[in-house]
Amino acid sequence: MATLSVCSSPSLTVSSLPQIKYTSISNSTSTNVASISQSLSSLKLTQMPSFVPKSTAQLAEPQTTVPEESQKPKGEEIFAVIMVGSRQYIVFPGRYIYTQRLKGANVNDKIVLNKVLLVGSKTKTWIGKPIVSNAVVHAVVEEQTLDKKVVVFKYKKKKNYRRNIGHRQPITRIRIVGITGYEDSPFATLP
Amino acid sequence: MNKKEVLKLAKGFRGRAKNCIRIARERVEKALQYAYRDRRNKKRDMRSLWIQRINAGSRQHGVNYGNFVHGLMKENIQLNRKVLSELAMHEPYSFKALVDISKSSFPGNKKPTAPPKVGLQILV
Numbered sequence: 475m476a477t478l479s480v481c482s483s484p485s486l487t488v489s490s491l492p493q494i495k496y497t498s499i500s501n502s503t504s505t506n507v508a509s510i511s512q513s514l515s516s517l518k519l520t521q522m523p524s525f526v527p528k529s530t531a532q533l534a535e536p537q538t539t540v541p542e543e544s545q546k547p548k549g550e551e552i553f554a555v556i557m558v559g560s561r562q563y564i565v566f567p568g569r570y571i572y573t574q575r576l577k578g579a580n581v582n583d584k585i586v587l588n589k590v591l592l593v594g595s596k597t598k599t600w601i602g603k604p605i606v607s608n609a610v611v612h613a614v615v616e617e618q619t620l621d622k623k624v625v626v627f628k629y630k631k632k633k634n635y636r637r638n639i640g641h642r643q644p645i646t647r648i649r650i651v652g653i654t655g656y657e658d659s660p661f662a663t664l665p
Numbered sequence: 666m667n668k669k670e671v672l673k674l675a676k677g678f679r680g681r682a683k684n685c686i687r688i689a690r691e692r693v694e695k696a697l698q699y700a701y702r703d704r705r706n707k708k709r710d711m712r713s714l715w716i717q718r719i720n721a722g723s724r725q726h727g728v729n730y731g732n733f734v735h736g737l738m739k740e741n742i743q744l745n746r747k748v749l750s751e752l753a754m755h756e757p758y759s760f761k762a763l764v765d766i767s768k769s770s771f772p773g774n775k776k777p778t779a780p781p782k783v784g785l786q787i788l789v
Binding site for chain 1: 666694697698700701704740741742743744745747748751752756758759761762763765766
């Protein structure tokens with residue numbers, strides 16, 4: 475709004491322009507912003523360069539994130555439920571998950587997860603009883619790290635007992651590369 | 666724990682508990698005890714939340730939670746509550762396939778909504 479007052483100083487036409495078009499910025503696409511920046515740059519205000527990039531950046535951010543999200547499921551829109559370290563995860567190719575530390579795995583190792591409990595695509599679902607036969611999830615070990623620190627504070631009143639221990643659970647980050655081998659199993663078609 | 670650490674952990678506490686070291690130490694120690702306890706309670710709380718979500722999801726297809734899970738047990742489907750609730754929220758069609766399997770494994774449950782499901786059940 476501070477920039478509005480700056481803009482309104484030169485002349486009547488300039489003051490009328492921003493007031494109309496700023497309302498459109500809040501709900502509009504980048505094409506409108508581009509047209510506004512062009513029209514405003516033609517007015518040759520000194521303060522404009524400092525302001526115009528800001529507004530375009532704010533609008534550009536959500537627009538760049540949206541395609542990324544839509545790209546991820548674009549592959550085949552497939553997911554699987556896998557069992558790693560006695561926990562079950564819904565995994566999508568291209569994303570990563572944190573699992574319990576996989577001992578003996580080095581960074582960039584390719585690993586094969588064959589405890590696949592369910593595979594789902596847009597039109598079909600393969601339901602394992604309990605495991606989808608021959609289905610395999612391929613993954614790459616990305617990082618062997620420690621989880622966030624947890625303060626383990628134990629205290630017993632009147633017994634002069636207290637323990638203050640930090641703990642960091644070892645975890646592994648794996649990136650899911652692909653899901654294969656499920657096609658031959660029986661499946662349920664979806665509407 | 667030294668004074669600095671305690672006051673750092675006491676940030677955002679109410680009243681004198683964030684400024685005065687004696688009171689802050691008391692409150693921080695209590696808070697850490699709660700944290701220790703609630704890391705255990707969290708597992709139960711989440712499980713009960715997942716069960717509520719599964720119940721809501723399966724009831725949309727005419728089965729209550731107990732019968733749904735009983736059917737899955739009979740069919741030896743070992744998906745856990747967490748995954749089932751996530752499927753119910755984000756993959757409704759896959760969840761419906763699970764409900765259908767659960768129904769077909771359980772003859773008493775099959776009768777009321779059997780006729781429209783026949784086509785799917787053959788495939789399953």
